[in-house]
Amino acid sequence: MSFLDITGRKFIVFGLANKKSVACAIARTLVAEGAEVIHVVRSEERRTTATKLFPDCPVFLCDVEEEENIVRVRDEIAGYLKNQGGAKIDGIVHSIAFANYSEGLKPFHSTLKKDFLQAVDISCFSFISIANHFKDLLSQDASMVTISISTTRMAAENYGYMAPIKAALDSSCCFLAKSFSAFSHIRFNAVAPGLLKTSASAGIPGYVDSYLFAEKAILRKAALTTREAADTAVFLLSPRASGINAQTIVVDAGMAINYFDKEIIKGAVG
Incomplete structure (x- = not known):
């Protein structure tokens, strides 16, 4: 038996987009440790990608912006599990976030209500909704893990309105854990990585410069890898x-303790 003790356990991973995504890295580690992974992705295109990357894993479709889709995919997965003898799910990964920057980056106070509420719905409420609708499929000591950010108190202008939404996601872990404790030992936690090189982050205006700065601020002077974040998520699932x-x-x-690194200061003040 491996240290993590997840061989043969079943996990659902929401949010795989491509081979660079955090969801993909988490699934790779789960599979490498002998776990069974069920993927839930947003579109047919992503289903094709997931099937190519994980040919032995079932893949289901769900656009979480519509709650009825979450109910539908819950029922589809319940049918899949029934055909496997009624097995339970040991953990769910929520690696889903969306922000609409189609009108360009705006000052935070100019955030459009429709964009903010859509981002809350997809990036935060979906985690709550998945927990609610999937609760009967989960084992009594299952684990739910979402992906947050390393700090929601750093007002990075190019991250727009997503930090307050991630703060709501972090808080939701606490309230879900309390709520579920009335009938289970199911745990809720968030992994909060620093800046990562993913296709999703590439869509954030000015992200490359922020990523390069983060690399200088990190103690080891080397960027955080997606696998490092993913491995933490897998541990929390175990x-x-x-x-x-x-x-x-x-x-x-x-990174968070090193903003006064002498090299950074020298570069800033000359």
């Missing part, structure tokens, strides 16, 4: 993390 609940685990390789 029984080895049974004592961790309602937490946001920062994975930033020490």
